[in-house]
Amino acid sequence: MGNTFGHLFRITTFGESHGGGVGVVIDGCPPQLEISEAEIQQDLDRRRPGQSKITTPRKETDTCEIVSGVFNGKTLGTPITILVRNKDARSQDYDEMALKYRPSHADATYDAKYGIRNYQGGGRSSARETIGRVAAGAIAKKILHQVAGVEIVGYVKRIQDIEASLDPNQVTLAAVESNIVRCPNADLAEQMIERIEQIRKEGDSIGGIVECVARQVPKGLGSPVFDKLEADLAKGALSLPASKGFEIGSGFAGTLLTGSQHNDEFYTDASGNLRTRTNRSGGTQGGISNGENIIIRVAFKPTATIRKVQNTVDQRGQATQLEGKGRHDPCVVPRAVPMVEAMMALVLCDHLLRQTAQCDVLK
Amino acid sequence: MGNTFGHLFRITTFGESHGGGVGVVIDGCPPQLEISEAEIQQDLDRRRPGQSKITTPRKETDTCEIVSGVFNGKTLGTPITILVRNKDARSQDYDEMALKYRPSHADATYDAKYGIRNYQGGGRSSARETIGRVAAGAIAKKILHQVAGVEIVGYVKRIQDIEASLDPNQVTLAAVESNIVRCPNADLAEQMIERIEQIRKEGDSIGGIVECVARQVPKGLGSPVFDKLEADLAKGALSLPASKGFEIGSGFAGTLLTGSQHNDEFYTDASGNLRTRTNRSGGTQGGISNGENIIIRVAFKPTATIRKVQNTVDQRGQATQLEGKGRHDPCVVPRAVPMVEAMMALVLCDHLLRQTAQCDVLK
Amino acid sequence: MGNTFGHLFRITTFGESHGGGVGVVIDGCPPQLEISEAEIQQDLDRRRPGQSKITTPRKETDTCEIVSGVFNGKTLGTPITILVRNKDARSQDYDEMALKYRPSHADATYDAKYGIRNYQGGGRSSARETIGRVAAGAIAKKILHQVAGVEIVGYVKRIQDIEASLDPNQVTLAAVESNIVRCPNADLAEQMIERIEQIRKEGDSIGGIVECVARQVPKGLGSPVFDKLEADLAKGALSLPASKGFEIGSGFAGTLLTGSQHNDEFYTDASGNLRTRTNRSGGTQGGISNGENIIIRVAFKPTATIRKVQNTVDQRGQATQLEGKGRHDPCVVPRAVPMVEAMMALVLCDHLLRQTAQCDVLK
């Protein structure tokens, strides 16, 4: 329970960071979509550890295998299973962690809930679990692009207090991928990288904010009142490891404005299309997409696992100290970019199918 | 689709702001719980319009009827239906709105999605829809309290830029309800009320932030990886009308700290209970409750419907102007307090049942 | 839990036989469908008690009210709530039943499960619960007819051992409704009515079989492997009160044939349409509709509540005797006809939307 996301484009992820592997089953994917392992691998490579000097040195190629649901390069409409085997397991790194609870990590809560835990590398609570999401997200992106030309671009908006001022309407994937921190402002990217390297040397960690925009989203996506588009996006975002906050459009800052300042004025553009002059709404009104760009921000806390010595308790409740020994990211935010994109793609693709089902059937 | 929330304690709300009525069906409520219309009415009265000078003057008693699922004052385990009839309908107020799209309201997106809309008072997108949630939330609160002594208290943390510094561990329902703006700091409450009255006179609106705390939450609630407690809380929050942001624990501010500053150190308390010295996690780690207080914040934008003249377009796409005439809240935040409490109660109650199902069955 | 049926055209029924009322919330209904209380009432009138001399004399008009989801005669795409108030409650009839378990009725199992029960008239286990299904089924039928010209016709195939040989491809609603037992063979209908009247005089009850056909069903409906069309039809059928068996196409009798006798030979008809010469498959192959008529049969046991004296125990476990006093049907089968039709319509409509979602989105 709890490992399925989506209603019509429905994914179930599985796997622990150590053990046979991790992956995803996608149920509800439209048939006859061309898809290859190579396409999926592209997004997995943006997520994988060891991709640059500012990520964990844990080396995993994260090579994916499509086990089912694709035949002669096309989706069958049956469940698509994508499997990534675990490889570089240095489980002896985790012997100490088996006994001592890492502060702000999920060790203690998994024990409290299940009474058992795969203590190697975080088990199910490892960010490695997101491999299945990113793989499924690659397929969702392709559907969205094919059906409606939707473009989804995520990027690092802020690392600790280094914040980039960026126009979400203009950011390109190329600009994002032009540096290892995934901030499309080259100067700030340099500062962010320096900060992360410094923090890594200190054996500490930092967090930041990912912003993600979806462009060319069809009007009408979202299912009030509970499955509003922003509600599902918020759930997707807060289901990611280390996330602590979510905003859409004006977000928390919007609470400082008055209604007359905040409202997005309507107008009809040259093509006769209903548009808004501003986009404080962030692309949805009443939980339904309005055709403007959808803009969200997700806050990621500093990684819980650090090398610095910390006070904690062991599984018997005895006070002790812990010094992290596994290979961990000093900052997950750059690798979180494809995760946020994936969650946005999954939500939008699910609602595209839902909209088709409910509102096109009588046409 | 989209009008059901929860997996085991599952609610389906229905109804438009004008028409026969609004309400909720609750499926999965445990049997033999004592519940009365009077208990439910208490929370509905905290939500209803016309309750004070700073809310909309629209008068609705919002009297609830339990239509099914309760027999001789106890729940039957069968679906509980709670119905509130619509009464004070001055639908002529909405004639203009039938034709003109209110900026940043859901009028245009409902038309884009469904091709039809009950334009009276917002129809399904009205905050009136939340009656069903608040009614169901009252029952969820009672279950949580009865099973584990859980206390859920929401309050206004900020109105526009007037922010109260409050200790979530100490706030009481009595303090919250001691003033009409529902801010437990009396001085700031006064300022907030003044600000809202002033904004109302100007025909404008403002927003703010609701903070909500759950105390005595059992350890182990939450179903990773997608139904993490914070993920479901975020979804619940962002499904509320006018919400634009969600935080748990340290939230966006937590991204400014390092891991060594942010991590919550573990210790064993005098009763041998595993605790954390700080609570930047906000009561969950890895998506599972850790026994500390759960603390969330929800951002509400300024109400879209204002009296001030605004530029917009009509349904045919022609530029026009709109002056709001219905009776609307200058600030929804005080009335949003019981809504946020309700969503938190619904999420916690659902996960309490889920935890019982999965992790108690083999004991 | 357990009171929701369908995935996209999703209904939740509520209500006990005694209490405020019974009804249904339909979520996911396409917008802009013309629908009226009068249309829904037609099917409710075929289901209601007291409609003829062979049904229970309990008089209920079962007048329905559309509480939400319809505006100016058209569906809004928001949840449709239909409510029928309970009226003719002679709850004193049930005083004895409060204490004594009716054999083969749900009294004892509801007590075992919930520890509480509305003992008036069966509470939630009453056939009165099916009002919500029949109301929702009326809307599903209309959608199916409007989109694809689908016709659904149910009828009594057998009462006890009086079995009609009928061609499902030819039966008309008019023929079914031409007599009170709903068997389109007039001679046998007469025999069946006589048998039911005789049984009623004896204070006993009998059962029988309803057959139901859907014609003009589009090819491609059904979602293997678990939501095969026949799987959902079987679930719908066995969720009806008093049902004990389900068949599609050749059913149990088909097990007596060899494959070469049973297989439906394919051919291409004059319009170039792929057809089968026989229809032992009953309209589905591999769980997906093949365009042939869908034909199912549902077995209904004799009503549990009878007037004859029966040995039983009371709630304390003491041996006692029970003589039924409420007003009950000697044979539910004629009133079950619109229930079976409703379940078939709900399943087909749900799968029509599902098919649209998954397989039309890339077209």
Added chain:
Amino acid sequence: MGNTFGHLFRITTFGESHGGGVGVVIDGCPPQLEISEAEIQQDLDRRRPGQSKITTPRKETDTCEIVSGVFNGKTLGTPITILVRNKDARSQDYDEMALKYRPSHADATYDAKYGIRNYQGGGRSSARETIGRVAAGAIAKKILHQVAGVEIVGYVKRIQDIEASLDPNQVTLAAVESNIVRCPNADLAEQMIERIEQIRKEGDSIGGIVECVARQVPKGLGSPVFDKLEADLAKGALSLPASKGFEIGSGFAGTLLTGSQHNDEFYTDASGNLRTRTNRSGGTQGGISNGENIIIRVAFKPTATIRKVQNTVDQRGQATQLEGKGRHDPCVVPRAVPMVEAMMALVLCDHLLRQTAQCDVLK
């Protein structure tokens, strides 16, 4: 969509008969259950092809791998993935079938629905898909046995017209497995085997009936009104390949009795337990288990794929003839026994968890 079964003990199967493999993800399994690949393999071996002279000679060892969710021999409470690789693929056998529709098989409907199909061996419509169900069923059986001592035993009740008269209360697994046709009556088993061999020589196929009993089922399982125990059992049964009918208790034959003949008289047994003297109800009343043995029967049609020449059409709609060449079962019924057991175990285990969630939480 459609590849998930269960609400709390929830399985998603995946895979085609040819391609990377088939398997299942189980979400919601209680933690700390001891489970091994060897235990799961036992049931898979009862299902696998090539196990005896009366099944298809297609040789597959169907060796399972637990990819996730189990650590040091115990379940983690996280998703359990079980994978079986495909091996003995003689895909050239299917070249002809790629073009010609096999009568009464799913070839044509898959093409109609998805517009694409893995034509090798039936693809997703192959009985090979049931591997995932049987594997998950093995775990469900273990939970049921551990929690409540539940025993589930299926067996062949009838092959074509050779029917065994058996007492479901007495049948043992050992008796069932004592012969290759899985009929616990040795004499009739011999006749059945002869019949199947004869039919195989003729290049034809036959069907039959599997009966399955669950003993020691706790009272109170089942969630009216839609998720009645018999409704979910019926859905499970009809989701199996080649199934055409379902009965519980008296089933279709029960319609011939009167209520006074059919009703199960209550009594209190020596231990003070409420029991029924007969069990025409088949272990449920009102959709809820009553503690008596649950008895169901499932009708399986003769296998669609036969060696005999059949008239059909090809994918272009041209009339043609087809002679089956793949290696197929002359009678699936013996191999269907573990499938029916698995579906019953899955349904009961799901409802055991549901009952715990709803009805134990306030205790």
